Amino acid sequence: TYHNEHFMNKKLLGGMQNEIEKPKYAMEMKALIRLCGNIIEEDELKKQLEQSNGNVSQVVEKIISKLMNQNIKESKEIEYTSDKFKREKEKVEVGEIKPGINLQGYCINEKCLASKAKLPIWINIGFKNISFISDKTCLICPDCKLSTITSIIKALFYNSEYSIRASDDLLPLKDNNYQVSYTIKSGLSYELNANKIRQHAKNIEDLRERSEYAMNSIEIKNLIIELQRYEITV
Ligand SMILES: [Zn+2]
Incomplete structure (x- = not known):
């Protein structure tokens, strides 16, 4: 093919650069940088492009699948670092942060250390629904084990993956996050719910679906239109 010959010629020249000649896959590189230059190094894009013989859509698909694998790895890393996170938290606050819902409150048991120190304490609720009135709770203190929070x-x-709704909210706030906290206002009632974050790509089938979806996305469509303007077939 043209590219192989091109590659051979370049090799035979022994690294000498032809000034007039455009860099290989210049237009494809430009498009890729526009699309994913902020997440993938230019050198890596170039490498991927060469490996795919200049097939932009193949590179994009590879990048998407790579990013999804990264997502899975990142969520695993979060579990590994949770111990470290807990230790850091313990320096300034009482109690532990665990996956799911954590509520921070005050214990009124006079004999409780957390209460004596006048420090708010973390109570782990886990992955479930909970509703409460912020200043009328009756939760078990992790320190003194009494229902004195x-x-x-x-x-x-x-x-x-959580939702939170205060009695003065019209709609619950839904999101998913590694770690996010909300101030609880005094006197309002709250409804909270937390579920485990679903794995980003459960299997190859799911990944393929996601890639196809991405290929049909507006960004990719615009990229293809742009490529077609330069008469590059995708
Ligand atoms: Zn207590």
Whole structure:
């Protein structure tokens, strides 16, 4: 093919650069950089493009599948670092942060250390629904084990797909996050829910579906239109 000959010629020249000649796959590179230059190094894009013999859509598909694998790895890393995170948290606050819903409140048991220190303490609820009135709670204190946590000041979702709704909210707020916290206002009632974050690509089939979806996305369509303007067939 043309590209192989081109490659051979370049090799025979022994690294000498032809000034007039455009760099190999210049237009394809330009398109790829526009599309994913902010997430993938230019050198890596060039390498991928050469490996795919200049087939832009193949490179894009590869990148998408690579990114999804990264997502899975990242969520695993979060689990590994959770211990470290807990230790850091313990320096300034009482209690542990665990996956799911965490509520921070005050214990009123006078004999409780957390209460004596006047420090708010974290209570782990886990992955479930919970509703409460922020200043009328009756939760078990992780420190003294009595139901003496009577007020909540903060909610933290850790590694969760969650929703939170205060009585003055029209709609619940839904999101998923590694770690996000909300101030709990005094006197309002709240409904909280947390579920485990679903794995990003369960299997190859799912990945293929996602790639196809991505290939049909507006960004890719625009890229293809642009490529066609330069008479590159995708
Ligand atoms: Zn206590």
